[in-house]
Amino acid sequence: MKLKKLIIQGISVFLGFTFWGSGMAKLFFEHKFFGWMGPVWLIDELAKYDLGFYGAFIAYFQVIIGYLLVTTRYKLLGSIMMLPLLANILMVTISLQWKGTPFVICFFLLLNTILLWQYRDFFRPLIDEGKSSADINRRTPKTWSGHLVWLSGLGLQILAIAVSYYHWPLSLGISLAGLVISLMSFVVDKNHTTGLKS
Numbered sequence: 001m002k003l004k005k006l007i008i009q010g011i012s013v014f015l016g017f018t019f020w021g022s023g024m025a026k027l028f029f030e031h032k033f034f035g036w037m038g039p040v041w042l043i044d045e046l047a048k049y050d051l052g053f054y055g056a057f058i059a060y061f062q063v064i065i066g067y068l069l070v071t072t073r074y075k076l077l078g079s080i081m082m083l084p085l086l087a088n089i090l091m092v093t094i095s096l097q098w099k100g101t102p103f104v105i106c107f108f109l110l111l112n113t114i115l116l117w118q119y120r121d122f123f124r125p126l127i128d129e130g131k132s133s134a135d136i137n138r139r140t141p142k143t144w145s146g147h148l149v150w151l152s153g154l155g156l157q158i159l160a161i162a163v164s165y166y167h168w169p170l171s172l173g174i175s176l177a178g179l180v181i182s183l184m185s186f187v188v189d190k191n192h193t194t195g196l197k198s
Helices: 002-027 042-047 052-070 075-095 101-117 120-128 144-163 168-183 185-197
Strands: none
Touching: 002 052, 002 075, 002 101, 002 144, 042 052, 052 075, 052 144, 075 101, 144 168, 144 185, 168 185
């Protein structure tokens, strides 16, 4: 069971870092952000077809959705939102006739499907459009305090993008600080829950 959880966490972090890093690299000044999935010049490429705003839209959602997954706090929400994101990216790559890239996107779709499968107990009530007789497995409880801590970390990611146009090292520090803060949301949840029990 622990191995299964580790694999799921690993998939979430891998997909999350891939898309968070890709989005940040597209939006950072002179693309100075670490990430392994390109192209970082997508916005400029799409601007040739008057779709620069659409390219920025994709990049920002790569940041948000990737961040949902890399921090592992919102794997279900991130993996659901990943489906239309991947579909959009797939259509762009096919339209621009990028060879090989659609196969990479299909691999990401496979990984995302594995994540979604872990939360299959949540989908029956959605299909039934209300309460379902299907059991929903209990997960670790999350608190409002934890949500706010996580959200402040996401806010720092957006701030880092703006700061990168003025001071690159500072912007990178802000981004990493935001990531650490968001990961601390689990500690906040645990402390809050423990406090309620005692």
